[in-house]
Amino acid sequence: MGELISDIDFIDRSAMEASETIPISVEENTGKTKKLYIESYGCQMNFSDSEIVTSILKKEGFDTTSNIENADVIFINTCSIREKAEQRVRKRLQYFKVLKIKKPDLTVGVLGCMAERLKTKLLEEEEIVDIVAGPDAYRDLPNLINQADDGLKAVNTFLSREETYADINPIRLNSNGVTAFISIMRGCDNMCSFCVVPYTRGRERSRDPSSIIYEAKRIFDQGYREVTLLGQNVDSYNWDPQGGKHETSSIDKRTGKAHIKFAQLLEMVAKIDPELRVRFSTSHPKDITDDVLFTINKYENICKHIHLPVQSGSSRILGLMKRTYDREWYLKKVRRIREILGNDCGISSDMIAGFCSETDGEHKETLSLMDYVKYDFSYMFVYSERPGTLAAKKFADDIPEQVKKKRLQEIIEKQQALSLERNYRDVNKVHRVLIEGYSKRSNDHLQGRNSANKVIVFPKKNYKKGMYVSVLVESCTAATLIGITVT
Numbered sequence: 324m325g326e327l328i329s330d331i332d333f334i335d336r337s338a339m340e341a342s343e344t345i346p347i348s349v350e351e352n353t354g355k356t357k358k359l360y361i362e363s364y365g366c367q368m369n370f371s372d373s374e375i376v377t378s379i380l381k382k383e384g385f386d387t388t389s390n391i392e393n394a395d396v397i398f399i400n401t402c403s404i405r406e407k408a409e410q411r412v413r414k415r416l417q418y419f420k421v422l423k424i425k426k427p428d429l430t431v432g433v434l435g436c437m438a439e440r441l442k443t444k445l446l447e448e449e450e451i452v453d454i455v456a457g458p459d460a461y462r463d464l465p466n467l468i469n470q471a472d473d474g475l476k477a478v479n480t481f482l483s484r485e486e487t488y489a490d491i492n493p494i495r496l497n498s499n500g501v502t503a504f505i506s507i508m509r510g511c512d513n514m515c516s517f518c519v520v521p522y523t524r525g526r527e528r529s530r531d532p533s534s535i536i537y538e539a540k541r542i543f544d545q546g547y548r549e550v551t552l553l554g555q556n557v558d559s560y561n562w563d564p565q566g567g568k569h570e571t572s573s574i575d576k577r578t579g580k581a582h583i584k585f586a587q588l589l590e591m592v593a594k595i596d597p598e599l600r601v602r603f604s605t606s607h608p609k610d611i612t613d614d615v616l617f618t619i620n621k622y623e624n625i626c627k628h629i630h631l632p633v634q635s636g637s638s639r640i641l642g643l644m645k646r647t648y649d650r651e652w653y654l655k656k657v658r659r660i661r662e663i664l665g666n667d668c669g670i671s672s673d674m675i676a677g678f679c680s681e682t683d684g685e686h687k688e689t690l691s692l693m694d695y696v697k698y699d700f701s702y703m704f705v706y707s708e709r710p711g712t713l714a715a716k717k718f719a720d721d722i723p724e725q726v727k728k729k730r731l732q733e734i735i736e737k738q739q740a741l742s743l744e745r746n747y748r749d750v751n752k753v754h755r756v757l758i759e760g761y762s763k764r765s766n767d768h769l770q771g772r773n774s775a776n777k778v779i780v781f782p783k784k785n786y787k788k789g790m791y792v793s794v795l796v797e798s799c800t801a802a803t804l805i806g807i808t809v810t
């Protein structure tokens with residue numbers, strides 16, 4: 324079985340949290356007196372936030388360290404999406420306790436979604452914690468650290484309607500030097516009934532496009548060759564030069580300036596340089612427009628891959644989930660993607676098994692929808708009730724754990740068969756690959772991805788990361804394409 328979905332721990336992550344290693348701060352010695360160690364859990368947006376936090380603290384006289392034992396301040400940037408994600412963090416806090424016994428001056432801060440969800444409760448539950456800072460409070464961290472240095476417990480979980488950290492240049496952590504992530508918006512207004520994100524990240528707001536373009540150009544000049552534009556729902560990106568959100572007009576009457584929607588932003592980033600690949604995640608099926616699809620089609624360097632989480636194949640369950648589309652509507656969207664972008668365009672998904680009251684027949688509808696769409700890959704989860712969400716308030720979490728797991732297993736098996744089927748289509752074809760580094764298994768091989776986001780492994784020869792190569796794919800597994808270079 325392919326490595327992507329054979330590891331149960333790995334599949335318990337979503338597209339935006341699909342990193343196998345936990346990003347931590349790098350070692351940096353510029354002679355500063357204080358050392359910060361930061362580690363991150365959850366989605367790519369959280370990882371990006373850690374890069375913002377590092378940038379803020381660097382200005383405050385901190386060097387970063389990759390050795391936790393050398394740290395004066397430990398930050399853990401947390402995720403609340405499923406119960407398991409929070410349990411992982413609690414375990415780490417136990418370990419930090421041991422470190423603090425050895426070093427009583429150590430400051431421990433909990434950042435991110437768990438901090439936002441639990442607020443001061445976290446201080447009561449975990450006595451090791453000195454600082455609690457939500458996702459919109461990172462500019463206040465220097466001040467919170469000062470409070471902690473004075474022996475106080477420091478909390479800021481204020482959620483903003485404006486904060487996008489647009490002016491902060493992130494310090495890249497755990498970077499391969501080739502691919503980078505840029506947050507283009509924050510928060511989420513969707514309120515899917517199972518999801519904690521709107522409570523932990525606040526209202527949706529879009530970032531000034533000029534700061535996005537500036538950042539993308541800067542990393543291109545530094546040698547990066549791929550950017551992924553990040554947001555919980557990138558297709559609802561909507562920059563209004565006057566602030567606020569307008570659905571219809573595209574010119575602001577007061578300023579005469581244009582509103583920028585996602586399709587336009589995508590085009591602006593694509594135009595920076597044809598050698599800069601552009602990806603984006605996540606697309607909510609209700610928001611991805613023909614405009615976006617035509618823009619993807621128009622530019623060679625916009626990757627032909629859409630992460631389009633369906634969550635369930637049953638219209639009744641989708642209704643309970645408040646996803647705002649049903650099975651037919653979703654399938655129509657998939658057909659439109661195929662019409663405009665063709666059959667080679669990668670489509671991937673997230674799936675939740677065992678949502679409240681899901682029947683066996685409704686679960687089978689998820690399997691049949693998967694068969695119809697033929698996803699290239701999926702991130703698959705069992706439903707985990709999150710306190711405070713609409714589902715937790717209104718519906719019983721009534722599917723037994725055993726049944727949830729069995730359904731998840733069936734979804735995984737289905738996806739593996741589909742991934743293999745989709746990968747077979749790529750054999751005997753030449754793919755353009757951006758090299759990201761060594762293959763996981765051998766230093767004689769390199770790996771990168773094709774436009775559809777599939778990992779391709781090939782012999783190293785004299786190629787180096789950051790280069791584009793053409794690879795003839797000769798074989799595959801469900802997770803990987805294997806080939807030889809033909810350039």
Ligand code: SAH
Binds near residue numbers: 404517605607634673
């Ligand atoms: N904004 C993205 C998803 C962000 S969360 C979107 O709308 O697609 C990533 C994935 O985690 C979701 O797509 C969903 O499949 C899963 N997820 C979210 N809440 C969950 C919960 N309570 N239990 C299980 N999986 C959940």
Ligand code: SF4
Binds near residue numbers: 521
């Ligand atoms: Fe959660 Fe739905 Fe928002 Fe995605 S779109 S972050 S699943 S509320």
Ligand code: F3S
Binds near residue numbers: 340365366369401
């Ligand atoms: Fe991301 Fe987890 Fe928060 S998925 S937005 S870090 S709850």
